[in-house]
C-alpha cells in the first residue's frame with residue numbers, strides 16, 4: 335500500500351518559480367524543452383499504442399545546422415519553433431555548441447554518439463563561411479553524394495551513420511527516400527549508452543507480467559533493486575486518486591545524466607497523463623524529486639524509432655525550409671535549394687548493466703508483503719526522459735508501451 339503525498343496545484347506552482355536562475359553562470363541552460371514537449375505531443379498523437387523514442391537535443395542541433403545556412407523566413411521559423419527567439423541573433427549556435435560540449439565532456443562515464451550531417455548533391459559549391467561555422471559550432475562536416483544514384487547514396491549515408499553510432503543505427507535510409515531532384519538531405523542520429531550509478535543485479539531479474547494499456551498482458555524481464563534515488567509523487571490537479579503519479583529519477587554513473595521515469599497508477603492509462611506533460615512540468619519534476627530509498631521494478635526495454643522529421647516539424651511551424659521558397663542562401667549560392675528529407679532514428683536499450691560490479695542491496699524482490707519504502711512498479715506503460723542534470727538538455731524523450739517481450743518457456747528464470 336502506497337502512501338501518497340498529494341501536493342496541491344497551487345503549491346506546485348509556487349515551488350516551480352524559484353527553480354530557475356540557480357545554475358552556475360558557466361553552465362548553459364537549455365531553452366528548448368517547450369519544443370521537445372511539442373514534438374512529443376505530435377508523435378504521441380500519431381503513435382497509437384507504440385513505443386516512442388526521439389532525441390530532442392539532437393533535433394535541435396540538426397536544425398541549428400540548417401539554420402546556419404538559412405536566411406529570412408527559413409531562419410525565423412526555426413528560431414521561433416525551437417525556442418531561440420529570445421536570444422540575440424546567432425547566440426543559439428554558441429548555446430547548442432555548449433550544450434553538446436556539456437554532454438560530450440564527460441568521457442569516462444557514458445557514451446554518446448551524435449551523427450549529424452548534411453549530405454549535399456555533388457557539384458554544388460558551398461559558401462566557405464558556412465563550412466567554417468559548421469565545423470566551429472557543430473564539429474560537422476558536410477558530405478557530398480550523387481542523389482541520382484539513389485541506392486548507392488542510401489548505402490553511403492547508412493554506412494556513415496552506422497560508423498558514427500557504434501553500428502547501433504543501421505539502414506536509416508533507403509533508395510526510395512531519394513529522387514533525381516533531391517539536393518540536400520539532413521541526417522541526424524544519436525546513440526547513448528550509460529551505466530546506472532546504482533546498477534541492477536541480474537540475479538534479481540524475474541519474469542513478470544506487464545499490462546499494456548489495451549488490457550493485454552505480456553511477459554517481460556523485470557529488473558529489481560532497492561536503492562537511493564530521487565523520487566516524488568505528483569498530482570495532475572484533479573482530486574481523484576488516479577490523478578496521482580510517481581516520478582523516479584535514476585542517475586547514470588557520474589550523476590550528470592539521469593533517466594526520469596513517470597508512472598501513472600496501475601489502473602490509469604498513460605494516455606490520460608500525457609496531455610498534462612508541459613515544459614514547466616519537466617522542470618517541476620526535476621526540482622521536486624527528493625533523494626530517498628525506493629524499491630524499483632523496471633522492465634528491460636529496447637526502443638527504436640525512425641521519425642519523419644519533415645512531417646513533424648512542419649506541424650510545429652517549420653515549413654519554409656521544405657518548400658521551393660526556402661532560403662538557404664547562406665549555405666550556397668544555388669538559389670533553389672531546399673530540404674527534401676529529414677529523418678531521425680533513435681535507439682535506446684535499458685538493462686541491468688553497470689560499468690562496475692557495484693554492490694547491490696542484496697535484497698531479492700520476492701516478497702511484497704512488507705514495503706518499507708516507496709515502490710515504483712513499472713509493470714504498465716510509462717513516460718521517460720534522459721536528461722543532463724546540469725543543463726536540463728533532453729537527450730531522449732519517449733514512452734514504453736511494450737517492453738522487451740519474452741517467451742516464458744524460452745529461458746531459465748523462475749517465474750514469480
Ligand SMILES: *[C@@H]1O[C@H](CO)[C@@H](O)[C@H](O)[C@H]1NC(C)=O
Nearest residue numbers: 360362363425426428429432
Ligand atoms: C558558451 O561557452 C562559451 C565559453 O565558456 C561562452 O563564452 C559563451 O558565452 C557560451 N554561450 C552561451 C550562449 O551560453
Ligand SMILES: *[C@@H]1O[C@H](CO)[C@@H](O)[C@H](O)[C@H]1NC(C)=O
Nearest residue numbers: 490492493494495496497498
Ligand atoms: C568509419 O570511421 C573510421 C574511423 O573514424 C574511418 O576511418 C572510416 O573511413 C569510416 N568509414 C566510413 C564509411 O565512413
